[in-house]
Structure formats: C-alpha cells, structure tokens
Amino acid sequence: MEITRHQDGAKSLQQTEFRARQLKARDMLNGDLDEADLEQHVRESIVTTTVDKALAWARGNSIYPMTFGLACCAIEMMSTVGSRVDVARFGWEAYRGSPRQCDLLILSGRVSIKMAPIIRRVWDQMLEPKWAISMGACCSSMGVFNNYAIVPADKFMPIAVHVPGCPPRPEALMHGILKLRQHILDDPDEGWRARYGGFGTEEVFPTDSIAVNVPGGEEGQGA
Amino acid sequence: MPDATGLELLAGELRDADADGVLDTLFFRDKSVLLVAPAFVPAALEHLRGKGFRALMSVHGVDYFPEEPRLGVHYELLDMHEVDRITVKTRVSTEDPHVPSVTPAWPTANHQEREIFDLFGVHFDGHPNLTRILMPDDYEGHPQRRDFPVGGEPVLFTHNETKSPGWWK
Amino acid sequence: MQAERSEDAVSDVVQPGLREQTIDVSSVDTSELHEELLTLNFGPVHPATHGVLRLIAQLDGEVIRDIKPVIGYVHTGIEKTAEDKSYWKVIPVVERMDYLAYMFNPMAFCGAVETLAQIEVPPRGQYLRVIHMELNRILSHLVWLGTSCLDLGAISMFWYCFRDRETINDLFEMSTGQRMHTRYIQVGGVFEDVPPGWEAKVREFCAEMPSRVDQFAALLDNNEIFNQRMRDVATVDEQTLLDLGITGPLLRASGNPWDLRKAAPYCSYDHFDFQIPVGTVGDNYDRYSCRLQEMRESVKIVTQALDGLPEGAYVTEDRKYALPPRHELATSMEALIHHFKLVTEGFRVPPGEAYYPIESPRGELACFVRSDGSSKPARVHMREPSFVNLQAITTMSKDLYLADFIATLAMLDPILGGIDR
Numbered sequence: 083m084e085i086t087r088h089q090d091g092a093k094s095l096q097q098t099e100f101r102a103r104q105l106k107a108r109d110m111l112n113g114d115l116d117e118a119d120l121e122q123h124v125r126e127s128i129v130t131t132t133v134d135k136a137l138a139w140a141r142g143n144s145i146y147p148m149t150f151g152l153a154c155c156a157i158e159m160m161s162t163v164g165s166r167v168d169v170a171r172f173g174w175e176a177y178r179g180s181p182r183q184c185d186l187l188i189l190s191g192r193v194s195i196k197m198a199p200i201i202r203r204v205w206d207q208m209l210e211p212k213w214a215i216s217m218g219a220c221c222s223s224m225g226v227f228n229n230y231a232i233v234p235a236d237k238f239m240p241i242a243v244h245v246p247g248c249p250p251r252p253e254a255l256m257h258g259i260l261k262l263r264q265h266i267l268d269d270p271d272e273g274w275r276a277r278y279g280g281f282g283t284e285e286v287f288p289t290d291s292i293a294v295n296v297p298g299g300e301e302g303q304g305a
Numbered sequence: 306m307p308d309a310t311g312l313e314l315l316a317g318e319l320r321d322a323d324a325d326g327v328l329d330t331l332f333f334r335d336k337s338v339l340l341v342a343p344a345f346v347p348a349a350l351e352h353l354r355g356k357g358f359r360a361l362m363s364v365h366g367v368d369y370f371p372e373e374p375r376l377g378v379h380y381e382l383l384d385m386h387e388v389d390r391i392t393v394k395t396r397v398s399t400e401d402p403h404v405p406s407v408t409p410a411w412p413t414a415n416h417q418e419r420e421i422f423d424l425f426g427v428h429f430d431g432h433p434n435l436t437r438i439l440m441p442d443d444y445e446g447h448p449q450r451r452d453f454p455v456g457g458e459p460v461l462f463t464h465n466e467t468k469s470p471g472w473w474k
Numbered sequence: 475m476q477a478e479r480s481e482d483a484v485s486d487v488v489q490p491g492l493r494e495q496t497i498d499v500s501s502v503d504t505s506e507l508h509e510e511l512l513t514l515n516f517g518p519v520h521p522a523t524h525g526v527l528r529l530i531a532q533l534d535g536e537v538i539r540d541i542k543p544v545i546g547y548v549h550t551g552i553e554k555t556a557e558d559k560s561y562w563k564v565i566p567v568v569e570r571m572d573y574l575a576y577m578f579n580p581m582a583f584c585g586a587v588e589t590l591a592q593i594e595v596p597p598r599g600q601y602l603r604v605i606h607m608e609l610n611r612i613l614s615h616l617v618w619l620g621t622s623c624l625d626l627g628a629i630s631m632f633w634y635c636f637r638d639r640e641t642i643n644d645l646f647e648m649s650t651g652q653r654m655h656t657r658y659i660q661v662g663g664v665f666e667d668v669p670p671g672w673e674a675k676v677r678e679f680c681a682e683m684p685s686r687v688d689q690f691a692a693l694l695d696n697n698e699i700f701n702q703r704m705r706d707v708a709t710v711d712e713q714t715l716l717d718l719g720i721t722g723p724l725l726r727a728s729g730n731p732w733d734l735r736k737a738a739p740y741c742s743y744d745h746f747d748f749q750i751p752v753g754t755v756g757d758n759y760d761r762y763s764c765r766l767q768e769m770r771e772s773v774k775i776v777t778q779a780l781d782g783l784p785e786g787a788y789v790t791e792d793r794k795y796a797l798p799p800r801h802e803l804a805t806s807m808e809a810l811i812h813h814f815k816l817v818t819e820g821f822r823v824p825p826g827e828a829y830y831p832i833e834s835p836r837g838e839l840a841c842f843v844r845s846d847g848s849s850k851p852a853r854v855h856m857r858e859p860s861f862v863n864l865q866a867i868t869t870m871s872k873d874l875y876l877a878d879f880i881a882t883l884a885m886l887d888p889i890l891g892g893i894d895r
Contacts, residue, residue, distance in 0.1 A: 150519060151525065152525070152526055152548055153548050153573055153891050154573035154655065154891065157574065157654065158654065161639070161643075163636075164633060164636035164637065164640065165633050165636070166640045177521075179520070179521040181519075191548065192548060192550050194548050194549045195440075196546050196547050196549065197548065200518055200547070201519075220550075226555075226566060226567055226570060227551060227567065228455075228460065228555075229456050229550075229551040229555050230448055230453075230454070230457070230554070231440075231456075231551035231554075232457075232458075233458075248655065249655065251653065334590065334828060336828070338827075360719065362838060362840070363829070363840060365855045366855075367827075367842075367844055381840070385732055388737050392829065412865070413717065413719025413720075413862055413865065415865055417861070417862070437546075439546040439549040439894055440546060440549065448554055449553060449554055455551075455555065455558050
C-alpha cells in the first residue's frame with residue numbers, strides 16, 4: 083500500500099516559493115535586483131497588457147443596463163436581478179434609469195409600433211460604447227404575436243444578442259448576458275455602426291434646427 | 306340573472322318608454338340580453354340603473370362581418386346586491402357608426418369607448434375626448450375589424466435565412 | 475408646504491402634508507409673479523411606472539393638478555391574433571395579456587368557451603385550477619409588493635419577494651413545465667395531472683408562506699416612513715370608485731367587500747372557507763394591507779384545496795373538446811380520430827356569445843367570446859381590470875405630491891400588458 087504524502091510537501095514548496103517571491107519583490111522595490119534577475123521577476127510577476135484590453139475587461143465587468151421592461155420578459159429580467167440567478171455576480175446589477183448613464187439596453191418584451199420610435203430615441207441617447215440584448219421571442223422575431231402591432235427589434239436598432247424564449251428563463255438570459263460579456267471582453271469596435279456596418283443611417287438635422295448641441299458641419303450630423 | 310320571464314318584463318317596460326327602442330331579447334346560456342337601437346342606449350342603461358344594475362362592468366365592441374349591421378357595441382351591467390348580470394347590445398353599420406356616448410352618466414366607459422373607437426371606428430357622440438387610445442395617433446384604419454389584415458413580418462427560419470430582409474442595411 | 479399667496483394667484487391654498495412647517499411668504503411682493511402649471515411628461519420609459527405607461531402631468535410646483543395616462547405602448551393586438559387561431563391555440567396567446575396573472579387569463583377564456591360549448595369541468599380539474607390560480611395570485615401580489623417597495627425606496631423587499639416568487643415558479647415548473655405562461659388551464663380542465671411529490675412541495679410552501687408574509691408585515695406595517703407615505707394618502711370614497719368601474723383590491727380597500735369568488739362562485743370556490751380582506755379608510759395603506767392579507771387567505775385556499783383534492787379525471791371526458799390520454803391512441807380508433815381532429819382543425823364551438831367573469835388579482839377579469847360555429851373564435855375580448863382601474867388614476871391623484879403619486883400608482887397595481895392588450 084502506497085501512501086503518498088503530497089500535501090505537506092506541496093504546501094511547504096508553495097510556502098518557500100511565496101517567501102522567495104516576497105524577497106524578490108522587496109529587492110526589486112529597493113532597486114537591488116540586477117538585469118537578469120529583474121527581467122525574470124518582471125516576466126513572472128507582472129501582468130502586462132494593452133490599455134485597450136484592460137479597458138475592455140473593466141467595461142465588460144461593470145455594465146450598467148437600463149431599467150427597460152416592456153412586457154412579460156421584464157418579470158424574468160427582474161428575476162435575473164433576484165437572488166437565485168444573480169446578475170450582480172458579474173457586476174451588471176447597477177440598473178440606471180437614464181439612458182445617458184447606461185451601456186446596455188435589454189429589450190425585454192414585445193415592441194409595439196407605438197413604442198418603436200421611442201426605443202430608438204432612447205438608444206440614440208445612449209453613449210458609445212453601447213450594446214443591446216433582444217430578450218424574448220417577441221422582439222427577436224415577432225414571437226407568439228405575428229401581427230400588425232408588433233415590430234421585430236432588428237428592424238430599427240442593432241442588436242448584439244438575441245435570447246429566444248417566451249419568456250426566456252433567467253438562466254437563458256444569463257447565458258445571453260455571458261455571451262455578450264465575452265464579446266465585450268474581446269474588445270470589439272466601439273461604434274455600433276462600425277460593428278454592424280450600419281453606415282448611412284446617421285440622422286441629418288436641418289441647418290436651422292434649434293438643437294444647439296449637435297456637432298457642426300454643413301448639415302449638422304447627429305449620432 | 307333575470308330569468309326569461311324577468312327579461313320579458315324588463316323589455317316590456319323599456320318598450321313602454323320607447324316603442325322602437327328594444328329590438329330583441331335573448332336568453333342564452335342563462336344570460337339575459339337586450340338588443341336595442343343605438344339611439345336608445347343611454348335611456349336603456351338609465352332604466353336598468355333604476356332597476357338596480359348600477360355597475361357598468363364592460364363596454365366592448367364586436368364586428369359581425371359579414372352580417373349587417375356590422376359593428377356591435379355590448380354593455381355588460383352588474384347588479385352587485387342581487388348578483389345579477391344583464392347585457393345590452395346594439396348594432397350599427399360602418400356607413401353610419403354613431404352611438405350616443407354613456408360616459409357622462411357612467412364614467413367607467415371613458416377609456417372603453419375610446420378603445421372601441423380606435424379599434425372598430427364607432428363614433429360615440431358626446432364623449433369628452435374621443436381619440437385613439439391604443440394605436441398611434443396617426444394610424445389609419447381600424448385594426449379589430451374582421452376585414453383588416455392581421456399583418457406581421459416574415460420570420461427568419463433556417464430555411465429562409467438567405468432571404469434575410471437585411472433591415473439594418 | 476402651506477404658502478400664503480396673493481389673491482390673484484392661479485392656484486388655491488394647498489393643504490397636503492400637514493407635518494411640514496409653514497413658510498410665510500406674505501412679506502414677498504407677489505404682484506409681479508406669474509404662475510402657470512407645468513406640463514411634465516412621464517415618458518413611457520420610466521423606472522417607476524409599472525411598464526410602459528406614459529403620464530402627462532400638470533404640476534403646480536410638486537403638486538399634481540391633473541394627470542392623464544397615455545397608453546398603447548405595448549399594444550400587441552392579442553385580440554386580433556386570437557381570431558386567427560383555433561381555440562386551443564388562443565390559450566397561449568391570451569395568457570400573455572396580464573402577464574402576472576397568467577393562470578387567470580386562460581381561466582376566463584376557457585370559462586367562456588365552456589359556457590358556449592356546455593362542457594362540465596370535472597372536480598379534480600376544478601380543484602387543480604383553483605390551486606394554480608391561487609398560487610398565481612400570491613405570485614402576482616409578491617411581484618406587486620416587490621416592485622412597489624422598490625418605488626418607495628424599500629429596496630430590500632424586492633429581493634425577499636422575488637425569492638418567494640422563485641419558489642412558486644419552481645412549483646409551476648414542476649407541475650406544468652414552464653415558469654410563466656404555462657398554458658396549463660385548457661378548455662375542459664387542465665392540461666396534465668400533477669406529478670407525484672408536487673403536493674408535498676406545495677404543502678411545504680404553504681407551511682412557510684404565512685411566516686414570510688408576517689416578515690413582510692414586520693418590515694413594513696409599523697415602519698414610520700412607510701406609514702407617513704401611505705396613510706391617508708389618495709383616499710377615495712367607495713361611490714367614486716364604483717362609478718369608475720373599479721373592482722378588486724382597490725374597491726375592497728375602500729370598504730366594499732365585492733369579490734367574485736364569494737359573490738358569484740365559479741370553479742368550486744364555494745367549497746373553500748376563506749375571508750375577504752376589506753379596508754376601512756380607503757387610503758394607500760389599506761390597499762397595501764388588503765393585498766398582504768389576500769396572500770394569507772390564498773395560502774388557506776391552497777391548503778384546503780390540497781386537503782380536499784378529489785380523485786378522477788382532470789379534464790373533461792368529452793373527447794370532442796379534450797385530447798384523449800396517449801395510451802388510448804394505441805388501442806382505440808375513435809381516440810385516434812379525435813386526437814387527429816383536435817390537433818389539426820381544433821374543436822368547433824356552437825355559435826353564440828358568452829361573457830365569463832372571474833376574480834383576478836387586480837379585479838374583475840372577464841372574457842367575451844363570440845363563436846360563429848367554426849373552429850376559430852370570431853371575437854375574443856378580455857375585460858381587463860387594469861384597463862378600467864387606470865381611469866381612476868386621475869381622481870386618485872388630485873392634489874397629491876408627486877412622490878405620493880408614485881406610491882399611489884404602485885398601489886393601483888397596473889399591468890400594462892393587460893391595459894394595452
């Protein structure tokens with residue numbers, strides 16, 4: 083019968099390693115490490131990355147969704163915030179009421195023709211970078227009610243993730259959220275027009291408009 | 306429910322008030338129904354209020370296409386003390402879709418009559434604010450009519466994915 | 475705030491909130507002041523309106539002089555879609571109207587169809603319907619309580635209420651397969667019998683729920699801020715509410731014990747012993763208390779229904795309307811033919827019109843079905859309580875502070891899916 087005693091040995095190995103690293107770190111801070119040692123220390127202990135990646139990491143883990151419940155899917159979206167399927171684990175729990183402060187629009191529910199221009203206006207008010215999740219079958223693809231009163235969300239705004247279901251379980255929405263989070267962490271293009279090839283859809287304001295905060299140009303070009 | 310005889314008595318009283326008011330009575334599945342002429346509706350409801358049916362529970366519209374007159378408006382009355390219900394129905398055609406509004410006497414009919422106007426096109430004369438309530442204000446057509454198309458968008462399944470409308474383009 | 479104003483001012487002296495100190499502005503020269511009402515739009519996108527409700531408010535400072543709801547932002551044409559589908563398929567469509575009372579919508583529809591087709595629902599089916607409906611009532615009140623307290627600032631309640639909602643959703647998932655919009659209630663009974671072990675889980679839930687409601691009450695009932703915000707706010711007398719056609723907890727809070735489960739019992743509700751909570755003052759606090767107590771009463775109903783759950787069929791035996799059990803398809807030719815007809819064309823309902831009212835968590839929910847003899851309904855209309863109740867918002871919020879109005883709107887419990895259909 084062989085009895086292996088890895089644990090203690092491993093622990094003591096880790097302990098000596100840790101101590102060694104501590105001493106090296108102290109030496110580095112004192113400026114006592116020479117060239118080769120310094121390089122090796124830097125390679126081992128400091129994570130280097132690009133600023134973009136760091137920004138993408140920060141952005142992907144602290145999205146502010148917008149309080150935007152339309153219909154039944156909103157109840158399941160609220161469940162996602164609830165304690166069983168907790169979206170706060172990923173840092174996404176800070177729902178904000180103002181589109182100016184939000185990164186994410188979760189279209190939860192059916193989009194009626196009366197509501198579509200308003201959603202588009204809210205989307206335009208959001209600042210880049212911004213994403214949208216189309217939650218549920220109704221806004222992704224007309225869902226249960228394929229009739230005169232409903233519009234699929236793809237028709238008037240760009241959607242990053244479609245989550246099917248009627249209503250999608252909170253776990254399903256979480257799956258969609260995680261997919262979007264992976265997409266954000268991969269540092270995509272910031273402008274939604276660059277991401278989806280939506281050039282040519284900019285709003286053009288007439289020159290005599292009273293909107294003073296529209297950037298200039300011959301015709302003031304909006305977002 | 307006022308049973309069949311009670312219903313006939315009621316109808317008789319209403320006919321005393323206005324001979325052409327009550328067009329028909331119906332006792333179907335234990336429910337009393339009075340079919341009245343459009344102009345007589347407020348008077349009929351007031352008479353029934355006097356009889357104890359003091360709560361107007363629902364005002365809704367029906368399209369009887371292709372029967373004429375096509376558009377119907379139903380008033381569901383409830384007597385809370387006797388737990389009785391009675392329905393008053395009226396029919397108008399699309400050429401002359403005018404029914405006097407009961408909103409001044411029954412405030413609960415406000416939004417409900419607006420909904421019938423929006424979805425069927427029945428004009429309620431005397432309504433304080435007869436505008437569209439569910440559809441956008443500039444919408445044309447009355448969607449709940451039977452000859453209005455259901456509408457809808459083609460859904461992209463795998464078999465027709467290549468025919469994507471490409472709305473974002 | 476009580477302000478002394480000059481005689482030619484636009485507004486009258488305002489008397490809300492007597493706890494505030496008076497501020498004396500009589501020394502200010504008000505002859506140059508011009509007062510007008512501010513028109514403020516609570517857009518459809520607003521965290522405190524329960525759904526996409528748009529309100530246009532005329533404000534005099536912080537006091538609301540007039541408020542008008544604008545609806546239609548989630549109008550889905552459900553009634554139009556229902557005309558296009560066979561009766562069986564209308565059930566999922568109609569379920570999605572009042573999306574928190576998704577057992578009540580099909581109950582009203584199936585009740586209307588059963589009236590027209592003169593189908594009897596077997597006792598077990600009725601009891602199962604009652605159990606699911608009362609569980610749904612508790613769920614609806616839980617979501618109402620959670621979101622209302624969110625509006626009032628008592629944010630923890632949201633998580634407590636949604637935790638219990640998850641338990642009920644698990645029960646629904648176990649018996650019907652879906653958390654929401656379960657299409658469990660079918661014409662003639664229910665879709666499927668409950669699995670073994672479900673009853674034990676429901677009893678567990680019923681044993682725990684009253685103590686949870688007591689915890690909610692302990693948090694809120696004597697809370698000073700909650701009381702100041704809710705007591706004597708938006709008091710409306712009973713006659714005004716009756717004129718506006720209000721039913722449900724709103725009417726019961728003002729003292730009228732009108733509840734269809736007691737007044738005109740349907741679906742075996744007369745077999746159960748429960749009480750109707752009724753308010754005394756008619757203010758927001760009473761509306762809250764009524765709903766809280768209704769949760770306790772619903773637990774009683776569920777327990778009694780489980781105790782008395784009869785054996786037998788859960789759906790009508792009439793094979794022209796309800797699917798035969800699958801094992802019969804292998805042995806009986808008639809069963810196969812019935813199954814085929816029901817699944818492809820659907821059943822035909824004799825021509826006629828029916829109006830079937832039930833008591834949903836928000837009031838009288840009724841379904842009007844007109845049948846022209848074919849397999850698709852010619853008209854389906856739901857008399858939605860939220861649609862009618864919303865008309866009261868103007869009366870209820872006269873001369874209220876904006877903050878009190880938010881509380882009042884929360885106590886009104888509007889569900890926009892039902893309002894807009």
